[in-house]
Amino acid sequence: MNTLVRTAIDYEQLVEVIGDAIVVADASGVINVWNPAAERLFGFTQTEALGNSLDLIIPERLRERHWAGYRKTMASGETRYGHDVLRVPAVHKDGRALSIAFTVGLLQGPQGETTGIVAVIRDETARFAEEQSLRKRLVELEKNISLERSPTGNT
Numbered sequence: 001m002n003t004l005v006r007t008a009i010d011y012e013q014l015v016e017v018i019g020d021a022i023v024v025a026d027a028s029g030v031i032n033v034w035n036p037a038a039e040r041l042f043g044f045t046q047t048e049a050l051g052n053s054l055d056l057i058i059p060e061r062l063r064e065r066h067w068a069g070y071r072k073t074m075a076s077g078e079t080r081y082g083h084d085v086l087r088v089p090a091v092h093k094d095g096r097a098l099s100i101a102f103t104v105g106l107l108q109g110p111q112g113e114t115t116g117i118v119a120v121i122r123d124e125t126a127r128f129a130e131e132q133s134l135r136k137r138l139v140e141l142e143k144n145i146s147l148e149r150s151p152t153g154n155t
Contacts, residue, residue: 021121024107027074027114029054029067041100041123043093057090059097070117077114079106087124099125 015022015033021041024033034049042049042057049056058066073079081104090098102121109115 022118023049023054023057023121024116024118025054026116029070031056032116033118038121041092041098041121042090048093056093059089059091062089073106073117074114077106077108077112079104079117097125098123099127 015035021038022035025031031049034046085101087101090100100121101124102119105118107116
């Protein structure tokens, strides 16, 4: 017979030591949790991030679209991305582009109202660049194969 053993967990310590960035924002998009992994990923210290808008890490060209979806999610209490891994561009403090992958969860208050969102984020910039390079190489190879097979190609 399996019995579930419950162990007390220090959730603040968990957020501090986990390797993925954890960012929590309230219903208006103000950051209220920013762990050390978020500092490493985005370059903003906890002091710089806390109390500021998620605009810190959202590329300017995507902000309007982001906020439209964010407001809709906060109003409805539902996200279409519940268990999906999202892959989107982000921006580092120094201005360089990042490619991130993350999952989101909605936070609720005592009456079931949506009070914010938590995102668990990891950097996929290197993987994204590698995939782009492989796609480009594949296109080149397919083009070369087509040329070799064409009647005017040199075979």
